[in-house]
Amino acid sequence: MGRAVVLGASMAGLLAARVLSDHAEEVVVIERDAADTGYEPRPGVPQGSQVHALLPAGQVQLERWFPGFAEEALAAGAVVPSPSGTRMYVNGVLQPPPQRIAGSGIALVTTRPFLEAMVRRRTTAIANIRILHGRAEGVVFTGDRATGVRYRPTGESADADATIQPADLVVDAMGRSSRLSDWLEENGWVRPPMQRMPIKLNYATAMFRRDEQISDISVVVSQTRPAPDRVARIGGINAVEDNRWIMLISGYADDRPSRDPAEFAARCRRDFPSVFGYIAEQAEMLGDVITYHQADSRRREFHELERFPAGLVAIGDAVASFNPVYGQGMTSAALHASCLSAYLRGEPRLDEPAREYFDKVRVVVDAAWQVSTLADLALPRVDGPYPPGYALISKLGDMVLAMSAVDPEINRRMSMVTTMLAHPSTLARPSTLVRAVGARLRTGLRSRASAR
Numbered sequence: 001m002g003r004a005v006v007l008g009a010s011m012a013g014l015l016a017a018r019v020l021s022d023h024a025e026e027v028v029v030i031e032r033d034a035a036d037t038g039y040e041p042r043p044g045v046p047q048g049s050q051v052h053a054l055l056p057a058g059q060v061q062l063e064r065w066f067p068g069f070a071e072e073a074l075a076a077g078a079v080v081p082s083p084s085g086t087r088m089y090v091n092g093v094l095q096p097p098p099q100r101i102a103g104s105g106i107a108l109v110t111t112r113p114f115l116e117a118m119v120r121r122r123t124t125a126i127a128n129i130r131i132l133h134g135r136a137e138g139v140v141f142t143g144d145r146a147t148g149v150r151y152r153p154t155g156e157s158a159d160a161d162a163t164i165q166p167a168d169l170v171v172d173a174m175g176r177s178s179r180l181s182d183w184l185e186e187n188g189w190v191r192p193p194m195q196r197m198p199i200k201l202n203y204a205t206a207m208f209r210r211d212e213q214i215s216d217i218s219v220v221v222s223q224t225r226p227a228p229d230r231v232a233r234i235g236g237i238n239a240v241e242d243n244r245w246i247m248l249i250s251g252y253a254d255d256r257p258s259r260d261p262a263e264f265a266a267r268c269r270r271d272f273p274s275v276f277g278y279i280a281e282q283a284e285m286l287g288d289v290i291t292y293h294q295a296d297s298r299r300r301e302f303h304e305l306e307r308f309p310a311g312l313v314a315i316g317d318a319v320a321s322f323n324p325v326y327g328q329g330m331t332s333a334a335l336h337a338s339c340l341s342a343y344l345r346g347e348p349r350l351d352e353p354a355r356e357y358f359d360k361v362r363v364v365v366d367a368a369w370q371v372s373t374l375a376d377l378a379l380p381r382v383d384g385p386y387p388p389g390y391a392l393i394s395k396l397g398d399m400v401l402a403m404s405a406v407d408p409e410i411n412r413r414m415s416m417v418t419t420m421l422a423h424p425s426t427l428a429r430p431s432t433l434v435r436a437v438g439a440r441l442r443t444g445l446r447s448r449a450s451a452r
């Protein structure tokens with residue numbers, strides 16, 4: 001391949017560029033935000049101020065593409081959570097300590113801009129990758145293929161003609177609001193069908209100065225599952241670089257935390273385990289409370305299109321973005337990049353649509369979508385779309401989830417899925433289901449015996 005052009009230099013775009021650098025003479029990445037923004041959040045990634053957890057599968061992928069990544073991140077200030085400072089609460093009840101998953105590497109806890117800056121640094125150090133700053137305004141199509149990108153370099157007048165960047169392969173990594181579907185339609189192609197699940201999620205995040213005198217906490221997750229007498233909420237505290245804690249509280253629909261610091265502290269005290277309220281009241285808040293609303297999870301079904309131009313793919317949130325409470329987004333982007341690598345290593349014909357790529361990505365999207373939407377369908381006010389066989393799947397899922405609290409092996413298999421190291425279908429295997437039924441029978445017998 002001569003030149004590949006990637007639109008967007010966030011997690012997906014940078015990882016795509018890294019993969020493409022092995023296959024193209026030159027990789028050009030076009031990004032609308034200013035050059036290196038260091039470790040600060042930036043306008044093109046407005047969710048960057050919110051808590052971002054990198055799942056173990058994402059960590060494995062980053063290490064694959066950038067060997068030594070974890071060590072480098074640690075040297076730059078990433079935090080490794082201490083086992084004694086890690087707590088998980090479900091419905092207010094402290095859970096057994098999480099098990100270490102073999103092969104998942106060092107767990108890194110950082111802010112999102114820090115992680116992205118580390119990936120950007122490694123990507124831009126590769127000789128055949130360069131970043132151009134400007135806004136992509138369209139894809140150039142010639143016959144049945146994409147042959148370039150129209151973009152406006154930063155600072156150039158809106159009256160001037162857009163600049164064309166020719167390409168053998170164009171990669172859309174412009175995130176969940178990507179305009180690729182509009183550009184396809186404007187050029188006589190069919191837009192990919194979009195599936196949405198309305199979740200109406202509300203986040204509020206605040207940063208605090210970390211102080212061992214106040215707490216030795218490094219990671220806390222608090223999840224309240226919906227029930228007639230319970231409101232679904234997720235909260236989290238992460239110890240991050242520069243001796244800080246980042247704290248998240250969230251709610252759905254009308255349960256909407258505001259930017260008021262006093263209200264933030266009051267919600268921490270009222271709705272979450274006591275460590276939330278304690279840190280919110282005792283530690284120094286750094287900066288403002290920052291809120292974020294995500295209306296839906298969404299996926300674009302590129303694989304369903306009968307006609308699609310050659311020389312064009314999409315990656316990351318531009319394909320699918322999920323309820324962020326499950327922390328799947330950056331790991332999905334990294335897995336899509338590995339799909340791109342597998343596709344290109346197969347030496348495909350670039351004058352044909354990249355169907356094999358979209359088929360691979362679909363496997364990753366289906367898996368993440370299944371995990372996140374199955375949980376979200378239990379939320380009040382979320383009423384579909386339901387997958388075929390939903391009633392049975394959710395019954396079996398509830399049983400395996402409940403038994404993961406009592407059977408360490410089921411807990412391990414469950415963790416492999418929630419950390420994206422294994423496909424959710426592994427939980428439907430007879431060996432797991434039989435084990436879960438056995439655990440339920442044993443638990444039932446024990447509780448009947450103790451009731452006597």
Ligand SMILES: Cc1cc2nc3c(=O)[nH]c(=O)nc-3n(C[C@H](O)[C@H](O)[C@H](O)COP(=O)(O)OP(=O)(O)OC[C@H]3O[C@@H](n4cnc5c(N)ncnc54)[C@H](O)[C@@H]3O)c2cc1C
Nearest residue numbers: 008010011012032044047052053136175316317324329330
């Ligand atoms: C509140 C919240 C919390 C989250 N928490 C987590 C978490 O804990 N763990 C996790 O893994 N994921 C999390 N996510 C998801 C994660 O943020 C995304 O999945 C991830 O950022 C996707 O990366 P991306 O590169 O596909 O898109 P984005 O990060 O959205 O980047 C798109 C890029 O394209 C650029 N761009 C857009 N349009 C143009 C244009 N016309 N021209 C040039 N450049 C353009 C933008 O400037 C930006 O750099 C969270 C998301 C939200 C909303």
